[in-house]
Each structure stands twice: as structure tokens, then as C-alpha cells.
Amino acid sequence: MIFAPQSCIFRNSAFNRIPKLMLPLLLAIEFGENDADLVRRLQRRDPRAMAELYDRYGRLVYALILRVVRDGGIAEDLVQETFLRVWNRVQGFDAERGGLGAWLLAVARNRAIDYLRSAAGRMRNAVEVPETDHPALFADMEKELFNSDRVRRVRTALEKLSANQRAVIELAYFEGLSQAEMAERMKQPLGTVKTWVRTALKSLRDELGTAVIA
Amino acid sequence: MNCDELRDDYELYALGIAEDPEAGEIRAHLERNCPICVPGVRTARQLTSLLGASAPEVVPPARLRKRVLAVAGGQKASLWNWSPVWAAVAAGALIAAVIFNVRGQRASAELQQAAAQLQQLQAESANQTRELARLNEAFAILNQPDAKQVVFGGAAPQPPRGRVFLDPKRGVLLLASNLPPAPAGKIYEMWVIPKGGAPVPAGLFQSSADGTALHVLPGPVNLAGTAAVAVTVEVAAGATVPNLPPVFAAAL
Numbered sequence: 001m002i003f004a005p006q007s008c009i010f011r012n013s014a015f016n017r018i019p020k021l022m023l024p025l026l027l028a029i030e031f032g033e034n035d036a037d038l039v040r041r042l043q044r045r046d047p048r049a050m051a052e053l054y055d056r057y058g059r060l061v062y063a064l065i066l067r068v069v070r071d072g073g074i075a076e077d078l079v080q081e082t083f084l085r086v087w088n089r090v091q092g093f094d095a096e097r098g099g100l101g102a103w104l105l106a107v108a109r110n111r112a113i114d115y116l117r118s119a120a121g122r123m124r125n126a127v128e129v130p131e132t133d134h135p136a137l138f139a140d141m142e143k144e145l146f147n148s149d150r151v152r153r154v155r156t157a158l159e160k161l162s163a164n165q166r167a168v169i170e171l172a173y174f175e176g177l178s179q180a181e182m183a184e185r186m187k188q189p190l191g192t193v194k195t196w197v198r199t200a201l202k203s204l205r206d207e208l209g210t211a212v213i214a
Numbered sequence: 215m216n217c218d219e220l221r222d223d224y225e226l227y228a229l230g231i232a233e234d235p236e237a238g239e240i241r242a243h244l245e246r247n248c249p250i251c252v253p254g255v256r257t258a259r260q261l262t263s264l265l266g267a268s269a270p271e272v273v274p275p276a277r278l279r280k281r282v283l284a285v286a287g288g289q290k291a292s293l294w295n296w297s298p299v300w301a302a303v304a305a306g307a308l309i310a311a312v313i314f315n316v317r318g319q320r321a322s323a324e325l326q327q328a329a330a331q332l333q334q335l336q337a338e339s340a341n342q343t344r345e346l347a348r349l350n351e352a353f354a355i356l357n358q359p360d361a362k363q364v365v366f367g368g369a370a371p372q373p374p375r376g377r378v379f380l381d382p383k384r385g386v387l388l389l390a391s392n393l394p395p396a397p398a399g400k401i402y403e404m405w406v407i408p409k410g411g412a413p414v415p416a417g418l419f420q421s422s423a424d425g426t427a428l429h430v431l432p433g434p435v436n437l438a439g440t441a442a443v444a445v446t447v448e449v450a451a452g453a454t455v456p457n458l459p460p461v462f463a464a465a466l
Contacts, residue, residue, distance in 0.1 A: 050286035054279055060267060062278065067269035076278050077376060077391055080233045080426075081356065082281045087351040102263035109266060118363050118377075154264040172229045179231050201225040204261060 039095035042087065050087060057101060058083075061108045068112035068174050078115055083110045113176035157207035165200035168193060215239040217250040225253070277424050284422075285349070309399035351430040355379050355387040362437055367392065367462035376427075378443045378464045386416060386443060387432040393461070394420040396447050403448040404429055405456060407463075411440040416443070418452045439466055 038056070043047035061082055066075040085107050093103065158166060171177045171185065178198060183190040220240050227240045243251035250397035355361055358381040365374020367390075376390035388404060396402050401420055405413035421427035444463035446456045 008395040034245065038371065042359075045286075047283065047286040051279075051283055054282045058282065059271070061276060063272050064266045066272055072275070073391055076275065076281065079274070079278055080281045080285060081389070084285045084353065085356065087285050088357065099260070099263070099369065102260060105263050105266040106259075114363075115365075119365055134217060151267045153266060154261075155268055157291075158268060169265065172231050173262065174269070181232065197231070198222065202222070204311035205225065206433065208261065 011149055035100040036095045039090060039093055039100055041111060042090045043093075043095065045214070049085065053100075053104075054083065057104050060101075061104060064105060064108050064111045068109070069115055074115065075112075078111045079108070082111050085111070086210045093139070109176075116175065153208060154204075157204050159202050162196075164196050165203065169200050169204075172197065217243065217248060217254075220251060221254060224254045227255060228258035240394055243452040280424065282428060284426075307327050317392050346454060348428075348430055351385065351432045352387050352428060355381045355384045355430065357433055358384065361387075362466065364443070364464040364466055366462050374445075374462045379466070380435055380437055380440065380443070383434055385433050388419075388427065388429040388443065390421065390427045390429075390445075390446070390462075392425050393427050394425055395423065399450055400426070400447050400459070401430075401450050401452065402445050403452050404431065404458070405444045405446065405460075406431070406435065406440055407442045407444060408436070408439050413444065415452065415454060418448075437466070442466060 038049055038052055042053065058079070059157065062075060062079050065078045065082070066072065069075055080105070086104055093100070158169070161169070167186065170183055171182045172179075177185065179193055180190055182197075183193040186193065215235070215280060220236060220243065223232050223236040223240060224442075227237060232240065240251060240255065356379060358379075361381040362380045364378045364380070366378075367373050367376065373391050374393040376388065376393075379387040379389075381387075386404070388407065393402070401418045403418050404416040406416045407413045416431040417429060421426055421430035442463050444456075444460040445449045446453075446458050446460050447456060
């Protein structure tokens with residue numbers, strides 16, 4: 001049986017939408033100054049580097065946060081917080097080895113999910129979010145992770161998932177729900193949800209092959 | 215558990231939804247720098263990072279760029295790097311003027327001009343140093359995982375809204391939006407309101423033209439004994455007791 005969620009997030013799945021504005025962004029990421037140089041300038045406290053960081057990733061960060069919190073004003077606040085945190089913690093980031101985009105998105109996701117939990121009265125940092133944006137965790141990552149080919153392949157892989165599989169991946173990534181919380185939200189047995197999660201992740205892994213291996 | 219048994223949980227771990235005992239086992243493998251689990255989890259993190267790029271595309275408002283650049287000082291911040299240089303140049307010019315100045319009024323005028331420039335640069339530098347210190351205080355509070363966070367605002371149509379972070383050791387950080395600049399001759403004043411006590415002044419601030427504000431009250435704060443943080447409009451010199459109803463209040 002296909003789970004038929006009432007929430008529009010499943011019917012208008014983020015993963016189903018065709019990108020219209022992504023190309024300029026991805027071109028900027030792919031052909032601009034490389035991330036390592038940008039990180040070094042951020043570490044030297046060059047405010048112009050912050051402008052470049054925003055021009056490169058701001059749209060991506062805003063889109064991600066807006067997808068999570070679904071309120072433009074709150075999203076703006078959280079984008080500012082995200083860049084504030086990155087500006088403050090960039091000294092601990094390895095310019096040579098680190099994946100800047102992945103780190104930035106991890107910080108953005110954590111800020112947004114933290115807000116959701118706080119606004120909903122759920123315990124702050126209830127799951128594993130706090131440690132998932134430490135700069136050291138992004139060492140030896142692919143530096144230019146968000147190139148157009150890779151993002152396209154991930155989108156395609158997501159589109160191949162069943163509706164339920166996509167739903168659980170979205171709930172985990174964009175809402176930070178645990179598997180038990182997903183089961184409650186979807187009114188499905190926990191075992192069923194766990195199966196959807198595992199099969200979805202396995203499908204993504206199989207589809208993408210070496211696409212995400214640095 | 216061995217690495218083969220954990221392999222299927224790498225993505226769950228990267229998403230933050232792995233459960234014990236697997237989550238604990240992976241954490242332990244990572245802590246001992248396991249040559250299989252470290253790259254495995256790294257690849258999983260890359261995969262989950264890419265999920266973020268799948269959010270529906272939107273164009274952020276133009277004002278957001280200005281807000282973000284304000285984090286780093288924006289245009290003004292470029293002076294953080296260069297003002298000491300220009301100050302040094304001006305100081306050099308001043309010394310040179312003293313050494314090489316030989317004649318009367320003209321040299322004196324140049325000297326006065328150089329001194330004025332130096333004074334202006336020093337004032338700008340001092341302002342920027344204060345701003346940097348304020349931002350550092352904000353960073354310190356924001357970076358505390360245990361800081362208490364309170365959300366305020368959100369009612370129609372567009373009242374001030376934002377968040378207050380309270381860290382028992384470092385102080386109170388207020389981040390607000392939709393807060394128009396206070397009228398001429400007035401200023402915003404933050405109050406920390408103890409449980410069963412009178413509001414305590416917690417500093418003056420002004421919001422920027424785009425309606426955003428960042429205010430820090432550095433120093434220890436008694437979380438358990440605090441009922442709310444509020445903001446009122448006061449005369450420019452500030453007040454010792456609130457004279458008007460709060461513009462907004464964040465109840466703990």
C-alpha cells in the first residue's frame with residue numbers, strides 16, 4: 001500500500017520539482033574561485049570573501065532553510081545565523097581538505113531544524129544534530145561537491161524512489177525526524193518506516209555509485 | 215560490531231537517525247579513526263549533503279545579502295583590515311610633516327589636516343573595534359549548545375519577531391527583525407525581568423534601516439530566576455524603569 005500523506009510536502013515533493021534557477025548557481029560554484037582559496041580569505045577575516053561565500057552558496061542555503069521552516073522572514077534570520085556561525089568557526093576549518101559547501105549546508109540544516117524543534121517545543125538538539133556540523137567532520141570531502149552533474153544525478157536518483165521512500169528521506173533530512181517520529185507522523189508501523197528508510201538509502205547508494213565518492 | 219555490520223548504517227548515521235547500538239558503535243569506530251568507517255561515513259555525509267541541494271529553488275530577497283555581509287562588517291568591515299594601515303600611513307605622514315616641514319602657515323595647515331585625518335581614522339577604528347567585540351560576544355553566546363533559546367513574535371501582520379539566546383555564563387543575545395528604527399530622540403532598551411521582580415535594564419540599542427537588530431548583554435545571567443526578556447522604547451539616554459509597554463517580550 002502506498003502511504004497517502006495529507007501534508008502537501010509529499011504531494012509537492014521538493015525532489016520532484018524541476019530546477020529552474022539552479023544553473024547559474026551551479027555555474028558559479030563550478031567556475032568561480034575554488035573553495036580552498038575562499039576559505040583562506042575567510043580565515044584572514046576578509047569581508048569580501050564573505051560576500052563571495054554568500055554569492056556562491058547563499059541561494060542554496062536560503063532554499064534549504066526555507067524548505068525546512070516554510071517562512072521567509074524566519075528563513076532570513078536563520079541564513080544570517082548560518083553565515084555568522086561559519087564566519088565565527090571558519091578558523092577550525094581545513095582549507096586544503098575541507099568540503100566548504102557540505103559544511104555550510106550542514107550548518108544551515110542544523111540551524112533550521114534547531115529552530116523547528118525550538119518552535120515546536122521539542123527538546124533542543126534532541127537528536128544528533130549538534131555534532132554534525134563540526135568543521136572537522138568535513139575534512140577530505142569533495143571540495144566542489146555541488147557541481148551540476150552530481151546534483152542532477154542525485155535528483156534523478158530521488159525521483160526513482162517510491163513516494164513513501166521519498167517521504168521518509170524528506171522527513172529525515174528536512175524536518176530532522178527520528179524514525180520513531182516518522183512512524184508517528186505517517187501513522188505507520190515503525191518497522192515499515194525503517195524498511196522504507198533503508199531501501200531508500202540503499203537505492204540512492206546504488207544509483208549514485210561513485211558519484212559522491214571523493 | 216565489526217565494520218561490515220555497520221556499513222548499511224552509515225547513511226542513517228549521517229542523517230542523524232541511526233539508533234543504538236549501531237549509532238554508538240559507529241561513533242566509537244570514528245573516534246578510533248577506523249580506516250573503513252571514517253571514509254564510509256564521509257561518503258555518506260556527502261550523499262546526505264547533496265539532499266540539501268534538492269530543495270525547491272527560490273531567489274532570496276536582495277536585503278538578505280546586506281544582512282549577511284553585516285555579519286562580517288560589510289563594506290564598513292573592510293576598514294577593519296585597512297584602517298590600521300591607513301592610520302599608519304597617516305601617522306607616517308604626520309611624522310614626515312614634523313621632520314620635513316620647514317615653513318610656516320602652509321605646513322601648519324597640512325599638519326592640522328593630517329592630524330584631523332588621523333583622529334578620524336582612530337575614531338573609526340575604535341568604533342569598528344567595539345563592533346567587533348560586540349559580534350564576538352554574540353558569537354560566544356550563539357555557539358553555546360546549552361544556551362536557552364526563546365522565540366518571540368509571529369502574530370499578524372508583521373510585528374517584531376526573532377529570538378533570544380540566554381547562556382548562564384556569557385549573557386543574553388537578542389536577534390530581532392521587523393523592528394523599525396526607534397523614533398528620533400528615542401532608543402530601544404532591553405530588560406531582563408526576574409521572576410517576581412522588577413525589570414532590570416539590559417542595555418540600549420537601535421535597529422538598522424532594514425528593521426533588524428542585534429543586541430548583546432554580556433555577563434552571567436540567572437536562567438532559573440529569569441521570567442522574560444522584553445524591549446521598550448525609551449528616551450535616548452535610556453531609563454532605569456520601563457516607561458512604556460514593551461514592544462515585545464520573550465517569556466522563558
